[in-house]
Amino acid sequence: MSDLFQAAGLDRGAPRPLADRLRPQKLDEVVGQDHLVGPDGALSRLVDAGSLGSLIFWGPPGTGKTTIARLLAGVTKLRFEQISAIFSGVQDLKKLFEAARGRRATGEGTLLFVDEIHRFNRAQLDAFLPVMEDGTITLVGATTENPSFELNAAMLSRARVMTFRALDEEAIGKLLVRAEEAEAKALPLDGEARASLARMADGDGRAALTLAEEVWRSAKPDEVFSAAELQDIVQRRAPIYDKAQEGHYNLISALHKTVRGSDPDAALYYLARMLDAGEDRLFIARRLVRMAVEDIGMADPQALVVANAAKDAYDFLGSPEGELALAQTVVYLATAPKSNAVYVAYKAATALAKEHGSLTPPKTILNAPTKLMKREGYGATYRYDHDEPNAFSGQNYWPEKLGRQTLYQPTGRGLEARIGERLERWAELRRERGE
Template sequence: MSLFTPRAPLAERLRPRTLDEVVGQEHLTGPGKPLRVMLENGRLASMIFWGPPGTGKTTLARILANGVDARFVAMSAVSAGVKEVREAVKQAQEAVSAGRPTVLFLDEVHRFNKAQQDALLPHVESGLLTLIGATTENPSFEVNPALRSRARVYVLKALGEDDLMRVLERALISSEGLPEAEAEEEALRLIAAAAMGDARRALNALELAAELGGGRVTLDAAREALGAGQPVFDKGGEAFYDLISALHKSVRGSHVDAALYYLARMLAGGVDPLYVGRRLVRMASEDVGLADPGALRQALAAVEAYQLLGSPEGELALAQATVYLALAPKSNSVYRAFAAARRAVETHPDAEVPLHLRNAPTKLMKELGYSRGYAYYHDDPEGSFAQAYLPEPLEPMRFFDPRGEGWERKVAERYRELRQRFSAARRKEPPDPAR
């Protein structure tokens, strides 16, 4: 006979059983808020919980199902498929005859493919199944519109440090927690800060720290329990795109310190440094542009340096480029001009190139007027300014509008001068196309 008695992890033992026990998510669980109103009315709607790990998605689903005395069927979209959905439907039909509704909790709902999601649709729509999906990914991109339209999306927020401190302190006084353990305030604060809004992670760290410290949660035990490395984000997930967006916008906004913070956080989280390098090259063109043409060279040089040195030495070159771009004067005139040119292509995809700009490598093309009357700038600057360059329907259009800082101020002066010369030359008699 084995002497080992399995015990549920601390996070499972302390799982809240009522809305009043839930820490955080007051925007959903507080008085007059959606989830509490549903329970008070005794009727659930299908819904999708979107939020980071450890914020209570599974817990809330269980509380809601219990609150309306519904059967709770839990599945993970990682392992379940159409077969499992059909079995759940069959059981739900049997439960209906017994007068009990069925709540189907589908964890990681974004991992269901279109066919699997479509299999749920008729049963969610008929009300046979009340679907509660959970996902860390943006439902706008990962859940079919048809299923999304039949389920309300509720956003769960990462828990704040004060919320996590409440969770940890409850664990130390609860009979299901660690009532005999002693904990240093500083150690609890470290765990709450390092858990990154994840209650499960905080409780797991607390439990391990208590074991490592022989019943005492010390600062050293907490550090050891948390470990040296901690993943900052899922490299394909929502947090990843939030961080790269924050890096880009910090550079654009000329906030050097924020840009360095997000760069360091992404690299610490395991992002491919060359991906960051490619984004820096993009920023150099999109947001610095002609305000400092050297920015593009800096970004390219940083990528080349990283390819030569690798990590960690090459990451310093990425940091240098980040600082350079954040400090540089800004202009998006080229970005806006190219976008405007693309729109013009969409509206005028087949506009004819003026004959005098066309190449004439054959006798027939010359006879048709190709290249006739072209004014070569270096021989005839005035004639060059007088001739048309855009196709006739686009002639009034202007794409480039330099309004940036730094070197682009000189570009703007040159551009205004050129526009004036074009206008003056076009007001005169145009050159004879027969010459």
């Protein structure tokens, strides 16, 4: 129906958002994706070679995925068809494929653009495979989610993934200049406010132009806004973050690795990012406990106490006061001495236990609650360590078939340096006693 209105020219007087009016008409007008559509870009090379093939466009919102798909159809002389996986089902796909087959019979190809393609289930994705293979359609699927996780292997084997990048401040700046040229007036922002608006867009060109429209609507004649005033005027765009998807895993991974890497400033930054995006505070608290045992361990056993206390403090105080306890713990963990010796030893112990099965401990350390067990020698030669010199007997506790093993090897950092000295002294006593 919209195509009929456009053909009749009836849509010309209808209000159109600035982002729609400034949609590029040529590939070289697209900003921020030079690695794809620049002179040596991946898509430019495909177009020059005359062989497009099916593609998956992966990247954040507002980076030009739909626009580039439409422009590719134009330069390759393919019929452009667009659907959204949110509103389409198998019956819709069948109709599209039949129409594409009809066009193909007359020598016209079809570029089918599928927005939010990751929303299709496996059966729906499989429906594309035959028509991709026989050339009925050239598929261009767009997704904001990692295709490795969201699309099946069969589709990925038939389509090339093109990664779109969030627009940097320079690219956003170019869009704002175009907007000013289209509106024939400057944005009423001082330099700091202009830079702040670009940051608010969070790499999304469409969001940048929407924010610009809001600024123009809000400004009185000759009024120029500062960065602080801009914050009051526009509703700040929510960060790109889905607690069930990649953004969630990217930021928690970044937080964990910066703590492990002993960078408290970067760790606080990623913590703030997650809190700002609305992440579950108790999920963060649980991850901090994991960091304490996995990356600090016996180098500073107090780290586990601090991490658990932060969880309790947040439970007690709630937001926003309890978030300071999480921040304090992040700093504590990031600045603590690091050791994964317990983590490594535990994995080694697990592997050893699985490999050797149900070996019986030595009789020395087995209880003898019955006369029969006493006659069998259970516990007969056990030596009570507290009664031994240095409170250390040095007796062998390992199954006879396995022999003594060394799993835990402390580092020379933090408390583990002293623990290592203690273990070496005990090993020396064993050697002296021939144990």
